[in-house]
Amino acid sequence: MVVTVGTARAHGPGRSLDTHTAALDDLLRHAAGARAGTARAVLLRGPSGIGRSRLLAVASERLGAEGMAVRSVAGLPGGASRIRAVDALLEPPPEGPCARPGGAHEPRDTHRDWRRLHRRALDLLADGPTALVVDDAQWCDEASLRCADFILRRSADQPLLIVLAQRTGVPGPGTRVLTEILAQDRCALLELGPLDERDTQRMITRVLGAPADPAFVRRCTEITGGNPLLLDRLLHTLSTVGIPPGADALHQLSTVHQTVLASLVPEFLAAGPGPVRQVATALAVLGRAAVDPLAALSGLSARHVESALGRLRHIEAVPADSPPRMREGIRTAVLAALDCEELRGLRVRAARVLSDAGRPAAEVAEQLALLERIDEPWMFAVLREALAEAPTRATVAAAGRWLRGAPGRRLTTAERADLHVELARAAARTIVAPADALWHLRQALALLPHPRDRAPVAVQYAMMALGTRRAPEALRLLERVLGDLCSGTGAGPGPADREVRVTVESALLATAVNDRSALPAARARAAALPVPSGHSPADRRLLAALSAFAALDGGSAGRAAALARQALRADEPGTAGWGVFCCSAVLALADSVDEALTALDQALSPAETQPPLWPRRAALAGRSLIRHGTGDVPGAARDAWAAVEVVGPAGAPPFARIALSSVLLSQGEARQAAAVLDALARSAPDLDRSVWEWQHYLYTKGRILRELGDPEGALELWRRCGRSEEEAGIANPVLAPWWLPTATTLGGLGRGAEAAGIVAAARERARRWGTPRALGLGLVAQAAVVEGRDRTGLLARAVDLLSESPARLELAKAEYQLGRELLALGDARGARGHLRRAIGLATRCGYRVLAAVARDALVTAGGRMPQLATVPLDSLTHSERRIATLAERGHSNKGIAEALFITPRTVEMHLTNVYRKLDVRGRADLPRGLGRHPGAPRPADGLSATS
Incomplete structure (x- = not known):
């Protein structure tokens, strides 16, 4: 034990005490009785941090100011010291470190020794009233405390005051003797309890310099539990960061309190009972654990663990959860107090304890993953098992450390x-x-x-x-x-x-196929290959690649879709690989949206419990783009956020961020959409090497710039997109239809002639591709560069074609444009019909921007706002609507599966969702006319009711 000794005969005013004033008054009253010639003892008792030491310091100054000599000693944990506490109190300090070689353990004649020390005390008392103060008396040696009691009994008529301060809940060599002394009439007890609100208010005023709001005082008292040390640290921290004691600072108190608590708990534990420290360390290592693992790791009984947990909960280091866990900031502080080798040993032991308890390998591996050295065979066996169950980056890295350190292993x-x-x-x-x-x-x-x-x-x-x-x-x-x-x-x-x-x-x-520099040679290579049969997995992957080249070439949507279907038809469900993603993109470009979404639905419902996440996020991003293209903006938003939510927008793959920006733009969040793409450009400087992502990036960024009022910047990006397609040999008109906003923007600026060549080339590519979407968009683009009735005629034909496509969003735009043109030509009645349809489509699509401007146009045309209630049919996805349409027409599950190139199980899954959304009991209750609902797909070609 290390001791500190001080002697005070102070004069003048002492330091003030703003807490435990009643206890101070009681102590000073006992001191007054001692000065009057009646020796007495006081046991000052309270938990850690309650303010014993401060009260003793203030009392010592007051006693010194009143002419009393004060001699003090304070013990620290660690066992008996080289010098006994009573020697330090009553005798001059030793001349050197070896002055008393025996120290507290030196053999002595106890009675003779006590009489000698009593005479020394009488010598001190001859000079005047004397106070002997022992702080943390529970850690003092037993002999010193018994000697102090002997001196007290022999000095009953002397001006002697003995003050013993005990930290409760902390056992030590002097605890039993203190209990015996307290049982005698000569010793008075002063219990220090938690501060009340009045004491808290005084302390706040002293530290912060101003009275506090009553709610602030109540909250401080509540979160500190009336502990003066914790309150003092809390208030000084608030003073440092400049938080005033007002009611508006209540929400900041808890955060600051946790920070202060994390800094204090290691001190409490170091000075507290050994079992509490052991359990706290074990819980910090395990993070969250029941009593049995804590007992095994700490080496204590379950009863001692429960008791220690109660104390940790009392100081708020452990919330009242089950199983127990340690607050994260406090856990970090406790672990930081351990040296590296001690912490490593604890983690290895923790892993063994958890393994012996039959905990999952992933939980055991959490401990091993934190070790710098994975050097035992059983460790790698656990990590390997965890990797098979639920891998994390930490366990992968730990297994890699074992493998890198294994050159000497066999x-x-x-x-x-x-x-x-x-x-x-x-x-x-x-x-x-x-x-x-x-x-x-x-x-x-x-x-x-x-x-x-x-x-x-x-x-x-x-x-x-x-x-x-x-x-x-x-x-x-x-x-x-x-x-x-x-x-x-x-x-x-x-x-x-x-x-x-x-x-x-x-x-x-x-x-x-996604590398612009390699694309020309690969295109020639693909053209020289025979089309495989598709019977093997390798053949199906090759078919998927060939379908992508066919789509980029833009020659025939039917041929590209046929290759994609052949690649998907025999593919295993639940594999979100490149082939599925590629084929779904090709099918979507070919207007076979339901087949594309069905393929992605299967890929995103894998049988594997934890599939590879990178291709899964790419599939989500692809489904988002497809849904957005069909006008399902809410569904596209769900998929886009799901693709980025795990790692955040900055860490998501490029397609996921492009999909998210497209959704945000349609939801009227153009600036947020721009921020997403700007972050993508910064994090992927070589994005222009890609084919698919780069084209979509330029197309979407141009749309954002136009929305933000920069048409010239938008036109430059779209022209760049066109040059990029030309350099890469891409002829598909709907991969990234930059030519459409280019034509409409130039037409709106009165520069339609500049777009004439672009529109002519685009319409020719659209004719070759041949889908209703491509042909309809081509007519919309041509309408932008002509005037008068020619424009309305082209837009009317575009509306008819787009109505046959899955592109509901583009149909809504075309309806709006046609309505505006008719209004400009004076046909308000005709305009109102198209504007109402545009509002209805835009509302169901979740396209807020278009719905708002179409409503303004409708009011201008003299129309009333349509009442647009969401009907259950609107909640169906494209795949669900198509399958429900065929089921309502009498087709069997097997026939639907064969026609749509999906499994009967997938058909059953979609029908189950349809029944739930429409609140029907089966296919016999499906409503008639599903296929005539706005935006519903056409029935599959060649499918008979008897299939």
Whole structure:
């Protein structure tokens, strides 16, 4: 024990005490009785932080000012000291560190020793009244406290005051003796309890310099539990940050309180009972745990753990939750007080305790993932099991540390490569970008010299690298592997070897189709390939790539869609891979939106409990763009936010951020949409290397600029989009239809002649592609560059064509434009009909901006606002509406599945959702005329009611 000794005979005014004033008055009254010649003792008792030491300091100054000599000693935990407390109080300090070699443990004649110390006390009392003060007496040695009691009994008629201060709840060598002394009449007890609101108000006034609002005082008293130390720290922190004691500062008190508490709890624990400290440390390591694991890790009984948890709850280090957990800031502070090796040992023990308790491997791995060294075989076995169940970036990194530190372990090259591939798959299922997965795959590739072994790893690398900066590297890798395979050194002529080559070929095309620099050579390569049968997975992946090239070429929507259907028809459900994403995009461009959405619905409802997240987010982004194109803005918004919510907009893939900006623009949030795309441009400086993302970026950013009042900036971006398509050889008119807003903007500026050539080329591409959407948009663009009745005729034909397409949003725009043109020509009655339809479509689509301007136009045309109640049919998705339409017409589930290239199980799933939304019991209760509802799809060609 370390002791501090002081002697005071102070004069003049002492320091003030704004708390425990009643206890101070009682202590001074006992001191007055002692000065009058009657020795007495006082036991001052209270919990940690209650203000004992401050009260003793103020009392010592007051006693010194009143002419009383004060000698004090304060003990600290740690066992007996080299010098006994009574020696420090009554005898001169030793000359050096070895002056009393025996110290508290030196053998003594107890009675003779006590008489000697009594004589020393009488010598001191001969000079005047004396106070002997012992703070933290519970940590003093037992002999000193018994000697003090002896001196008190032998000095009954002397001006002697003995003050013993005890910290409650903290056992020590002197605790039992203090209890015995208290049981005698010679010792008075002063209990220090929590501060009341009056004491709290005085302390606030002293520290903050102004009286506090009553609500502020009540809140301070409540959150500190009347603990003076905690209140003092809280108030000084408030003073430092400049928060006044007013009612408007109540919401800031809790935050500051938690910060102060986190800084104080380690002090409380260090000075508190050992069991509390052990349980607090165990709980900090485990984070959240029941009593049994805490007992096992702390080495205490369940009863002691419960008692310690009660004390931790009392000081608010642990909320009243079950199972117990430690507040995060306090947990950090407790762990920071441990040295590295001690913390490592605790984490290893915690992992063993959790494993022995049968906890899930993922929970055990949380402890191991925090270790710098993963150096025991059982640790890697646990991490591997956790990676199979629920991988996290931390567990992937920990397993990687084990693998990197395993050169001396008996692992073959093939085993090491397999482990890297396994870790890559696990990393792909975490919420981060695929950088970690790609690193592990590169390590595996470096360990595999044979092309046939490298091929599947190279394909996996390429698929994970899609949309990242590693895509060009993946393309070169696939070219090398394919060259080796085709040269005869890597594969033979058998079916299995052909499957390997086709798999690599399809991955190469899938990578190149989104790389502007590689696209021309890949297009020529794709054109030279025969169309595969689609019987094997490799063939289906190749078909998906070929469908993408067919869509970019823009030659025939029917041919591109047929390739996509062939690729999807036999594909396994629940695989959100590139093939599904690609085929759905092609089908959407070909106006086969229901098939596209059905494919993505299946991909986004995987059988795997934790599928790879990167392709899943890409599929969500693709579904958002498709839904937005059909006018389902609320559905598009849900998918776009789902694609970015895990990692935030800044970490989401480019397509997800483009989809989100499109949604925000349609919801009237143009500036927020611009911020999303600006962040994308900053984080992806090589975005212009891509094909699909770059075109959509330029098209969407142009629409945002036009909405923000910068038509010239918008026109420049759209022209740039057109040049980019021309350089890449993209001829599809609806991939990113930049030409449409270009024509309408130039027409609105009176510069329609500038757009004539652009419109003519676009209409020719639309004719070649041949979908109602493309043809209808071409007519809208042409209408923008002509005048008078010619314009209304073109818009009327555009409305008819778009009504046959899934593009409800574009139909709403065309209806609005036609209504405005008719109004300008004086046909208010005709205008009102089209404007009402535009408002109805825009409202059901969730397109707020268009609905608002169409309402203004309708009022101008003399029309009344339509009452637009949402009907249950509006809640159906496109897939649900189409399946429900066919079911209502009498088609069987099997027939619907075959016609739409989906499984009967998918049909059942959609029909179940339809019954729930429409509140019907089965297909017999489905309402008639589903197919005639606005925006409903046309029935599938060639499907008979008997199928």
